[in-house]
Amino acid sequence: MQKASVLLFLAWVCFLFYAGIALFTSGFLLTRLELTNHSSCQEPPGPGSLPWGSQGKPGACWMASRFSRVVLVLIDALRFDFAQPQHSHVPGEPLVSLPFLGKLSSLQRILEIQPHHARLYRSQVDPPTTTMQRLKALTTGSLPTFIDAGSNFASHAIVEDNLIKQLTSAGRRVVFMGDDTWKDLFPGAFSKAFFFPSFNVRDLDTVDNGILEHLYPTMDSGEWDVLIAHFLGVDHCGHKHGPHHPEMAKKLSQMDQVIQGLVERLENDTLLVVAGDHGMTTNGDHGGDSELEVSAALFLYSPTALFPSTPPEEPDVIPQVSLVPTLALLLGLPIPFGNIGEVMTELFSGGEDSQPHSSALAQASALHLNARQVSRFLHTYSAATQDLQAKELHQLQNLFSKASADYQWLLQSPKGAEATLPTVIAELQQFLRGARAMCIESWARFSLVRMAGGAALLAASCFICLLASQWAISPGFPFRPLLLIPVAWGLVGAIAYAGLLGTIELKLDLVLLGAVAAVSSFLPFLWKAWAGWGSKRPLATLFPFPGPVLLLLLFRLAVFFSDSFVVAEARATPFLLGSFVLLLVVQLHWEGQLLPPKLLTMPRLGTSATTNPPRHNGAYALRLGIGLLLCTRLAGLFHRCPEETPVCHSSPWLSPLASMVGGRAKNLWYGTCVAALVALLAAVRLWLRRYGNLKSPEPPMLFVRWGLPLMALGTAAYWALASGADEAPPRLRALVSGASMVLPRAVAGLAASGLALLLWKPVTVLVKAGAGAPRTRTVLTPFSGPPTSQADLDYVVPQIYRHMQEEFRGRLERTKSQGPLTVAAYQLGSVYSAAMVTALTLLAFPLLLLHAERISLVFLLLFLQSFLLLHLLAAGIPITTPGPFTVPWQAVSAWALMATQTFYSTGHQPVFPAIHWHAAFVGFPEGHGSCTWLPALLVGANTFASHLLFAVGCPLLLLWPFLCESQGLRKRQQPPGNEADGRVRPEEEEEPLMEMRLRDAPHHFHAALLQLGLKYLFILGIQILACALAASILRRHLMVWKVFAPKFIFEAVGFIVSSVGLLLGIALVMRVDGAVSSWFRQLFLAQQR
Amino acid sequence: MKDTDIKRLLYTHLLCIFSIILSVFIPSLFLENFSILETHLTWLCICSGFVTAVNLVLYLVVKPNTSSKRSSLSHKGTRFLKCCIYFLTSCFSFHVIFILYGAPLIELALETFLFALILSAFTTVPCLCLLGPNLKAWLRVFSRNGVTSIWENSLQITTISSFVGAWLGALPIPLDWERPWQVWPISCTLGATFGYVAGLVISPLWIYWNRKQLTYKNN
Known part of the structure; x- marks a missing residue:
């Protein structure tokens, strides 16, 4: 109970x-109200008439349409520099040749040959730079909010007014081909559509080849007004290989051919738009707001002359949403209701041969329409919510009325218009930019x-x-x-x-x-x-914290309030962990538990060894500390850089082996990874063997003996397939893809069955009933003798449960006439931790499989590190035999710190672009179809693997000091004839009760488990509290969406994962406890019979 | 008796602080463009040299421990050699510890080593002077109730404060203030120096205030 x-x-x-x-x-994550109002052709935006009375013309709406057709080629993740023209290089300068530079040569040629027909822009993207958010922005002209970033898995139909909706309601035929995200965003909006699955980022060609199959035939058939082609190959190539891979050059050259082919087929009334929806980092990821992610390319071309001037040397920078009002007006459509973009005025000047004055007037009228629409939107929006700041809104409205009045005056009195026209244009632009800035500012609503x-x-x-x-x-x-x-x-x-x-x-x-x-x-x-x-x-x-621990904890909490420290947490955590470790060693020394250090003073002070030895000698703790520091430092080598630190270089070891080019290095690394796997396996088996639990014939131990190697084998085979999948001969492709689907599932299934076995029979002890009958007759108590066979002596620590002994003693005396009954039970002393370690190993293998191959080294280090830390902590925790048992704060803090450190050393960062999306395809190389929870689960398990492992393993903190008891005793036994040993009571010396001490005092045991759980929750809880406070205090900080908000979200999810893991770990210990009780009961009944 | 000891302690400590101040000003007389931040490594060497020299001189003059039984030349020679070996060992082990704490492995190795040098000058050199090359005595001094004189007590305080200063010095490195002193290892060396100076100031005062409570086994 x-x-x-x-x-x-x-x-x-x-x-x-x-x-x-x-x-x-x-309260914190910002939300934006989505208005469902629509602009319509008949209704002008706000009071006033439409220019030129254009309503009468066919195909015209707010403005006369300039193009009847548009081809929109959306190349996912087309960063600006991918499209940037490469000028013939100056002699003397080294030629920069990167795989992604200068591959879109047809753009450059067009820009040089037809400067009045084409223009390249650097389009400035609003974060978050995820594809769905960008598509929303590119069609509605609005700002997608932060919370949308997470819904990329299950995108929903856009309810706001958008370009596609305007096109369909104007009766235009929209044909779409490419990324199937559009299917969810605009259900049923296209007259013809060819969707291809977008989620499988490993697949570079399916979408692009599918588009190419339909693109030219559709174009030639003429059954379209707007043709949208969304290519994904470049983005997927970035995710899979990064921009610096030769594959990227291939992909970009293919895109170049596509553009070339389109340009040849364009007719005079058609506008070609080539746009990237966002950029990519140097690793090929996106989602954040670094410079490389937010600069995308935008290229416009029309067979008729479009621009009055030649393109500038350095392409203009425009906000990405500017494309929305521009396209709407060029196509003769109303601007979508919620648009906050500003029209690109250059496109409304009427070609190279128009008069400067009339072109400026056309620009002003387009801007004015745009401004009226934005003003109407602001008015409606501010009536619906109180988001927008009243003062700024008022200022903007004043600005708009002034600009509007000026514009009306200009229309009525053409005289002197030449002089006032530029000011009107400037005023309108100022209004539009102000409105946009205000929206960006205030949609961070708390x-x-x-x-x-x-x-x-x-x-x-x-x-x-x-x-x-x-x-x-x-x-x-x-x-x-x-x-x-x-x-x-x-x-x-x-x-x-x-x-x-x-x-x-x-x-x-x-x-x-x-x-x-x-x-x-x-x-x-x-x-x-x-x-x-x-x-x-x-x-x-x-406030029971010891001073230095409190200081370190406070420092750890202060870290969350500084953006540079949150960014540098990957380096700060190992530093703090190292400080903790050294503090523990120094504290042990300070308390006099390490003196005299035998090994340190070996040459001169050899004689001092005869003094009364402490529980652990100094060199032992020192070695543990140094080993821990070394492991921490080695794990720090697997470090992924946040984008904010340009000087930092991510570890190349975090990428999967498949992205390596060299064959020999790849094989070497593969060997190392498999070796790490084998070492991990061997270490766990060695540990279990050392405490004897491996001898047990119970099913979990049989599983450890046979199932674990099988799992390791499966993992190694999967790695081999995954790293060399592209090199497989075509005949074996099907086999390889089948195997790479089956193997991870098999490993996960094995792990699950192992865990089930462990839950079913968690008691891993070896019982030898009545084996030593002739021997025990000579000994009074049947449990005090050495192990029954000499062979057992080498690795088995005999464990006998004292309660049993006392209970049986009475029975034995009574039943002596029937002959003595004996039971020898081994490994009882480590029965709890054996179950924990087995469970952790079984958990670690599937998690390992979700990471890149070389992370297996980190997992090995993780196990080693926690082993060393547990030993070091155990050295400082005295065993209070009757209870109450307690785990000190420094132990729990160090454990939580190590969980954080492992989060970073497994190649994670608390930012969205750094999430390992690859994990969703482990075992599902074809993607998941419409299922969204499974990939989310896989990615989550990958991201929070360290949180889970450390939380489940938390009860080990309580158990380990009892385990170390046997060690201390064995050491003490080594120098025989030592007077100090003589004084120890023989019972204690021969029967290290180890974890059975916990069973001796069940009340204290449960209280200690509760206390441990509460302490761990407290340490994690104050972390999340600090994150929340930091995010709320610094909510207007420049870095809040870049650093603090993602950190809070990761910390919150990590807390949830950790708390669930903690509950599971404690439940497992409880289950073992219950099983041990029933095991004793059975034994007792068997003895009674 | 005790008060005079404390006074002597204070004077020696003031001399140490003076040597550090001198190491800032004297080199600028001889070297052009000398400043702590820009020619930091030069200052590091000079400062550790000064501190070591002053410590040695003070040790020879004040002689706080009078327990040297044998005083043959060969004994002194081996003792000196041992001290040198200990000093070098401490430099290297500090270097290794810095790397374990996250200092770059190959780049900036000289800087890291010079930081180890100055930290050794602040901690190992006084230990060597006071306790001799005797690790057992060192370990005794740095444990609870292990000190046997005010000299050892002050040694304990200055050493610990040097370490704490160096540790605190590492904290501002990740901040984005872009100051010249945030570069590795300048903030750490400055932290260690401030910690050492603080320890030198605090220890006589602390001993003076607690002189009633302090009872040493030997006194």
């Missing part, structure tokens, strides 16, 4: 945190009340963790009332709130409901705690 209440209590604390996180998130409430809830949850963790180990901790009462109150509060909302008929907000439940359960807990604990003891005991 107590076990269940411990788990429930932890789950309740987790729920409090979740409620706080949800409340904060709902609900301060919710943010404050969320932060307060998080702080309260942290406080509960601290309070309960200090209280849990005291004997009078009231488990059941403390748990039940708050939960009951929480339910009551939630129901009352829901009822209240029901009566006044408001929409039920789940976030608020959770918050209400949390608060209403929190208050009774506090009251209970105050009554039961707070009045008795001073509050000072609430």
